[in-house]
Amino acid sequence: SIYGMHAGGVQSDERASNILDSGSHFYNTYETKDGRYVSIGSIETKFYAELLEKMGIEPDSMAPQMERESWPAMKEKLKELFLTRTRDEWCAIMDNTDICFAPVLTLEEAPDYPHNKERNAFVDVEGVKHPAPAPRFSRTPSSIKGPAPKTGIHTEEVLSAWGVSSDEIKALKAGGAIK
Numbered sequence: 001s002i003y004g005m006h007a008g009g010v011q012s013d014e015r016a017s018n019i020l021d022s023g024s025h026f027y028n029t030y031e032t033k034d035g036r037y038v039s040i041g042s043i044e045t046k047f048y049a050e051l052l053e054k055m056g057i058e059p060d061s062m063a064p065q066m067e068r069e070s071w072p073a074m075k076e077k078l079k080e081l082f083l084t085r086t087r088d089e090w091c092a093i094m095d096n097t098d099i100c101f102a103p104v105l106t107l108e109e110a111p112d113y114p115h116n117k118e119r120n121a122f123v124d125v126e127g128v129k130h131p132a133p134a135p136r137f138s139r140t141p142s143s144i145k146g147p148a149p150k151t152g153i154h155t156e157e158v159l160s161a162w163g164v165s166s167d168e169i170k171a172l173k174a175g176g177a178i179k
Helices: 002-007 045-055 068-082 087-094 114-118 155-161 166-174
Strands: 027-031 037-041 101-104 122-125 128-131
Touching: 027 068, 037 087, 045 087, 087 101, 155 166
Parallel strands: none
Antiparallel strands: 027 037, 037 101, 122 128
């Protein structure tokens, strides 16, 4: 756990200085040549070794993976390398490997990403794509009942339930604070 790592001196409270919070070079997101992003999470030695190989990095040219003092320099090296190719080019290089790697997708791209399509990870509700409810069970399927309510549709109802008087609600409407 994070608490166990903290007690063991491996996790600090300082943001962006730890393995899992973008402090390390091997568990991070990187911009690519086309201004898009990729994410890597190659913590385990075998995944990290394969990452270096696919990126064309000689392992001997890097400090030991867990040498925290070297992370900034190694992060800079990966940053420079990821900027040499587009996101899709990196995806093609990393495809069918055991590297913990994924493209960072836009909201528009996510529903059509092959991994998400294969798993029915998105559903269409009245023309709007939504993440499918999770977890999904075959005997007790869930669903999204309808679209999200329009902004302000329940405002009066909620304010009344909180004890706001109808005169106060009218004043809030007149002042433009609510719809």
